[in-house]
Amino acid sequence: MACIVKAEILMVNLVPKVTRTDAIQSFVSQETPIVRLTDSDGQVGTGYSYTIGSGGPAVISLLRETLLPRLIGREAEEIEGIWRDLLFATHATAVGAITSLSLAAIDTALWDLRCIRAGLPLWRMAGGTKSSVPLYSTEGGWLHITAKDLVADALEMQKRGFIGSKIKIGKPTLAEDRARLKAVREAVGADYQILVDANQSFTLAEARRRADMLAEFDIGWFEEPMPADDVGAHVQLTAASPVPIAVGESMYSASQFKDYLAMGGCTIVQADVARVGGITPWLKIAHMAEAFNVAICPHFLMELHVSLTCAVPNAPMLEYIPQLDDITTSRLNIHDGFAMAPSAPGLGIAWDWDAITARALAGLSTTIE
Structure with a gap:
């Protein structure tokens, strides 16, 4: 077991490579909040969520101001307990897209960390x-x-x-x-x-x-x-x-x-x-x-x-x-x-951190320790 000692947030915008339209909307931009969680053993788990063009800064705000500070010191393996506690902390804004998207960025990072620690693919x-x-x-x-x-x-x-x-x-x-x-x-x-x-x-x-x-x-x-x-x-x-x-x-x-x-x-x-x-x-x-x-x-x-x-x-x-x-x-x-199915431990997603850092939106990156 190891507790969470650091949480990082970044957000990038990904523009679709083809035009995406449906009966009610166009998919103009994929705002992608990314969360990295580091435990006391130095292992890192990465998670993310997305929007289709609006609401991304609100997700970042909820992560930064309300959710991620509550993770510091928590045992990383207690995923169910963490998820429940964070949902209760946002009960005034749940159920809804902003809260769920924020919880997802954290939860997927915790599962990535769990799998990496266990040496198993998700x-x-x-x-x-x-x-x-x-x-x-x-x-x-x-x-x-x-x-x-x-x-x-x-x-x-x-x-x-x-x-x-x-x-x-x-x-x-x-x-x-x-x-x-x-x-x-x-x-x-x-x-x-x-x-x-x-x-x-x-x-x-x-x-x-x-x-x-x-x-x-x-x-x-x-x-x-x-x-x-x-x-x-x-x-x-x-x-x-x-x-x-x-x-x-x-x-x-x-x-x-x-x-x-x-x-x-x-x-x-x-x-x-x-x-x-x-x-x-x-x-x-x-x-x-x-x-x-x-x-x-x-x-x-x-x-x-x-x-x-x-x-x-x-x-x-x-x-x-x-x-x-x-x-x-x-x-x-x-x-x-x-x-x-990916065979590598974790979510099976190999992040390009140079590309992410270059694309990260100014003012929406935060580190919490």
């Missing part, structure tokens, strides 16, 4: 179910992309051995969405999975109409059809939909997933390790979903989620969206369309 430390997971791609399916380019990307991913592609929907008319999906299905054939994501853009009535259309093309799931806080509408849709309903990227606590699962509001959960507060609650959500015989297919963060999907038995695929290339020296290891 996927084994957290469960060790399998050493690889099939990939599906989202990066070629954004809403602004033409049907012709959607087809070209899906065919390329299929050639690389990916299990499927995700396509954004939410065009002004059902006919436009239908034409795009029809073009892709005719190109890739029956065995390649097509998934769709509406990014919370529909009413219940419109989601029902689109679900009927999606069934024509054997769509693998209908993701975020409506606002995430409307559990009742999702219950109604799930009961009537001919395609599976997926939710979770816009939920920020295990309890929200509990309500969806208990009420039958979805058939797939998509917990995002940063948005739910870290690895500690993510694993609880995954195991809770397993108890309901529901799959977990996490949102984004492939460099971290590859280990978590390999840790649990009910995670059938991983979303491919490169995120950290500009600030890491490691890359997702892909073989015949499968992502291989």
Whole structure:
């Protein structure tokens, strides 16, 4: 056992290398808060979270002023206790994105430190179910992309051995969405999975109409059809939909997933390790979903989620969206369309500290001892 003696914060902005649009927004910048924790034996664990263009300084402020000072002197192995204590310290701002993103940066650093101390990769430390997971791609399916380019990307991913592609929907008319999906299905054939994501853009009535259309093309799931806080509408849709309903990227606590699962509001959960507060609650959500015989297919963060999907038995695929290339020296290891679990101790992310230091935003770096 060793106590935490130092905490460091940095933040970098990562601009997406391709344009990312969906039915309600554009992904303009990935603000990436990074936390480094040093224990009394000199071991260092690194964690992180992200935003899609706003709120990053608020995350840094909560870390600097409220959360990280409470870590100094704590036993680093007491991850569950630390997570609970920090959640209580922010009870006036929880449940919500800023608090969960802040907790995640700390929690992932603690898990990295635990794994490094044990000499184990995260996927084994957290469960060790399998050493690889099939990939599906989202990066070629954004809403602004033409049907012709959607087809070209899906065919390329299929050639690389990916299990499927995700396509954004939410065009002004059902006919436009239908034409795009029809073009892709005719190109890739029956065995390649097509998934769709509406990014919370529909009413219940419109989601029902689109679900009927999606069934024509054997769509693998209908993701975020409506606002995430409307559990009742999702219950109604799930009961009537001919395609599976997926939710979770816009939920920020295990309890929200509990309500969806208990009420039958979805058939797939998509917990995002940063948005739910870290690895500690993510694993609880995954195991809770397993108890309901529901799959977990996490949102984004492939460099971290590859280990978590390999840790649990009910995670059938991983979303491919490169995120950290500009600030890491490691890359997702892909073989015949499968992502291989990292073998190095820790999260399996090799940070490029020269690149991070060069990109760190002035005034948002802090060291606490």
